Amino acid sequence: MFAVFRTLLIGQFRDAHTLFWTILLPFALLIGLGLYFDEPGYAERLLAGVVAVNILFGPGMVTPFQVMTLRNRGVFKLLRAASLPTSAFIAASALARTALSLVVGACLVAASAVGFGVKPTIPGLALMLFALLLGSVCFTAVGFITGNLARNGSDTSMISNLVCLPMLFASEAFYSLEHAPQWVKIASLLHPFSHFVDLLSAAVHGSRQADTWASAAALAGFTAVCLAVAAATFRWDQEGVRFRFLVKD
Amino acid sequence: MANQPVLIRAASLVKRYGRRTVVDGISLSVNAGEVLAVIGPNGAGKSTTLDLILRLRTPDEGTVEYAESHLRRRIGVQLQSTPLFPGFTALENMRLAAAFHRLRLRDAELLRRLAACGLADEAKTDAARLSGGQQKRLAIAMALVHDPKLLFLDEPTAALDPRARREVRELIGSLAEGGTSVVFTSHEMEEVHRLADRIVFIGAGRILAEGTPESLLDAYHAPDLEQLYLRLTAG
Numbered sequence: 001m002f003a004v005f006r007t008l009l010i011g012q013f014r015d016a017h018t019l020f021w022t023i024l025l026p027f028a029l030l031i032g033l034g035l036y037f038d039e040p041g042y043a044e045r046l047l048a049g050v051v052a053v054n055i056l057f058g059p060g061m062v063t064p065f066q067v068m069t070l071r072n073r074g075v076f077k078l079l080r081a082a083s084l085p086t087s088a089f090i091a092a093s094a095l096a097r098t099a100l101s102l103v104v105g106a107c108l109v110a111a112s113a114v115g116f117g118v119k120p121t122i123p124g125l126a127l128m129l130f131a132l133l134l135g136s137v138c139f140t141a142v143g144f145i146t147g148n149l150a151r152n153g154s155d156t157s158m159i160s161n162l163v164c165l166p167m168l169f170a171s172e173a174f175y176s177l178e179h180a181p182q183w184v185k186i187a188s189l190l191h192p193f194s195h196f197v198d199l200l201s202a203a204v205h206g207s208r209q210a211d212t213w214a215s216a217a218a219l220a221g222f223t224a225v226c227l228a229v230a231a232a233t234f235r236w237d238q239e240g241v242r243f244r245f246l247v248k249d
Numbered sequence: 250m251a252n253q254p255v256l257i258r259a260a261s262l263v264k265r266y267g268r269r270t271v272v273d274g275i276s277l278s279v280n281a282g283e284v285l286a287v288i289g290p291n292g293a294g295k296s297t298t299l300d301l302i303l304r305l306r307t308p309d310e311g312t313v314e315y316a317e318s319h320l321r322r323r324i325g326v327q328l329q330s331t332p333l334f335p336g337f338t339a340l341e342n343m344r345l346a347a348a349f350h351r352l353r354l355r356d357a358e359l360l361r362r363l364a365a366c367g368l369a370d371e372a373k374t375d376a377a378r379l380s381g382g383q384q385k386r387l388a389i390a391m392a393l394v395h396d397p398k399l400l401f402l403d404e405p406t407a408a409l410d411p412r413a414r415r416e417v418r419e420l421i422g423s424l425a426e427g428g429t430s431v432v433f434t435s436h437e438m439e440e441v442h443r444l445a446d447r448i449v450f451i452g453a454g455r456i457l458a459e460g461t462p463e464s465l466l467d468a469y470h471a472p473d474l475e476q477l478y479l480r481l482t483a484g
Contacts, residue, residue: 003348011337074328080305081326082349089349236305 001084004092012100017065022058023104026050030108033174034116041205043116048200049173051105055132056193058101059094060139060164064156066093067147076236090144098136105132120204127212128203134219135196141226142192148233167193172201192222253280255316256399256430262301262311264294271297272308273454279399284421284431286445288438290482294454295434299401302432322350325397329404331384332376339363339379339387340372346391354394366390366420382413389420400424402433406440418444438474448474450481457481 012018030050034043070076079086105128112118120128146163150156170177170187171194177185188194198215257279264272272294279285279302289295300306302313303324315321334342343359363372366386371379376387385405392400405421406414414437421444425431435441441448442462450457450465458465458481462474471477 001348003344003353007337007341007344007348011334011341014336073330073333075333077300077305078326078328078333079349081303081321081324083322083351084349 001088001092004084004089005096008093009096009099012096015062017062018058018100021062022054022100025057026054026104026108027111029053030111031115034112043112043118044205045172045201046116046174047108047112047118048197048204051108051128051132052135052171052173052193052197052200053168054104054108055101055135055139055196056164056168058104058139059097059136059143061143061160063094063097063140063143064146064150064160065153067144068150068152068156071147071235071237072152074237080236094137094140097140098133101136102129102132118204121206124203124206128200130216131196131199131203131219134216134223135192135199138192138196138219138223138226141223141230144230145226145233148230148235151238164193167191170194171197173197189218192219192226195219195222253282255279256281256320257302257316258314259298259302260312260314262298262308262313264297264301264306265309271454272301274311275451275454275456276311277302277449277456277459279430279432280447281398281430282428283446284425284433284444286441286448287432287434287451288436288441288448288478289451289457293451295451296403298451299403299432299434303401320398323395323398325392325395325400327385327388327392327400327402327405329407331381331388332379333388333391335375335377337376338373339368339376342376342387342391343394346394350395352395359394362390362394363387366393367416380413381409382416385409385413385417386420389417393424397429399430399432402431404434404436406435406437414440438478442474450478452482 030046034046037046076086079089109120109125109128142163146160147156150159170184170191172188177188195215195218199212199219202212202215255278259278260276262272262275263270275294275298287295287299297306301308303326304313304321332342334345337345340356340359340363343363347354347359360369360372363369366389368383368386368390371383376384379387389402389405392402402421406417409417418440421431421433425444433444445462447459447461448465449459458469460468465477466472466474469477469480471480
């Protein structure tokens with residue numbers, strides 16, 4: 001499994017999608033929005049939001065393409081004829097992506113500290129690490145669900161946008177929902193990304209402990225559900241795709 | 250070849266997808282040391298039959314028995330889609346293949362195996378940039394990484410130019426001479442005639458004919474396998 005993890009980790013740095021969505025875009029957002037919105041307190045919100053978006057776009061949006069490609073190429077099928085359990089390969093792949101996300105997250109924290117003076121506390125950093133690990137698992141599972149449902153690149157793009165973009169807009173990643181319509185506030189409670197952002201915000205500039213535990217519990221609950229759905233929808237190859245009525249044949 | 254021990258015996262296999270019966274009562278065996286060609290038109294059930302034999306799918310009816318309990322771990326599989334991991338070098342593809350079989354092979358050993366498939370100079374090349382023939386040979390090298398007793402090749406020469414096709418055919422021939430059992434699918438009848446010890450024709454989920462190339466040509470009074478193929482699949 002370590003050999004798989006190491007090879008896939010190195011391979012990520014050659015993947016254009018990973019480079020753009022997981023490395024370039026988060027730094028562009030951090031620097032661009034940080035310089036443009038020069039308001040007190042916004043830098044903290046921005047750091048939490050960009051780190052969260054890094055996870056959403058990485059595990060959440062790049063993973064589906066990898067899953068779909070691996071399935072369509074027959075890699076999962078090949079694993080059935082091999083000794084390595086498919087779950088081990090998937091875990092190694094997810095770990096490789098998580099490792100990259102953690103490194104990028106650390107660099108974002110460092111850049112935010114240097115560029116905008118944001119300095120989380122040690123407990124805050126520990127909470128951020130916990131949030132990143134849990135969030136990575138959650139959105140990797142979301143990515144697998146998307147990849148499991150999609151049949152090709154177009155489907156993958158459409159479904160991942162349909163899943164991830166509403167979560168992004170119905171969250172406080174980059175703006176407050178204080179003045180948003182009630183239905184948007186309710187919707188923000190019904191998906192994992194909002195709780196992930198809340199947890200990261202608590203890590204960056206602290207919040208009430210009760211709120212932090214509530215966000216962690218909600219994110220953990222969503223993670224469990226997403227893992228179960230990802231496992232239930234997993235298919236070895238195209239013939240095994242379930243929920244065909246959702247996907248054009 | 251008829252006296253060689255049976256490695257895999259499949260009996261009365263049936264597989265349905267919804268209302269469609271893709272494999273309809275196929276029984277066949279794979280013998281040690283032979284080269285078996287499984288041929289038939291697209292959609293005939295060849296790939297599904299092989300998937301059932303490899304236990305990659307579960308049949309709705311019928312059984313698949315392996316002569317040895319460890320045989321499953323001694324089977325190498327080359328799929329049609331190549332390369333398996335684009336964006337990774339040929340050597341990295343081999344590392345992944347070795348990891349799939351839980352083998353800790355040094356790069357020197359992996360390079361030796363690449364060289365055996367004529368890819369010594371391409372170890373550091375992105376697999377997606379290899380030629381079609383090289384990608385097929387890489388896929389075969391990956392299927393051979395754990396020294397399998399039995400090799401399954403899914404259309405190993407599909408979409409290859411004549412030179413690349415010959416290179417792959419020679420590789421398959423050398424494997425067979427070395428004692429590896431080979432099962433392959435192909436639409437190239439000349440290739441089938443050259444390589445196969447035994448042929449199984451599949452059409453509409455059933456076996457239409459089975460035997461050595463010569464015995465089939467004799468039984469059906471066909472001048473070559475292409476004519477035989479056209480005759481069997483005309484209905």
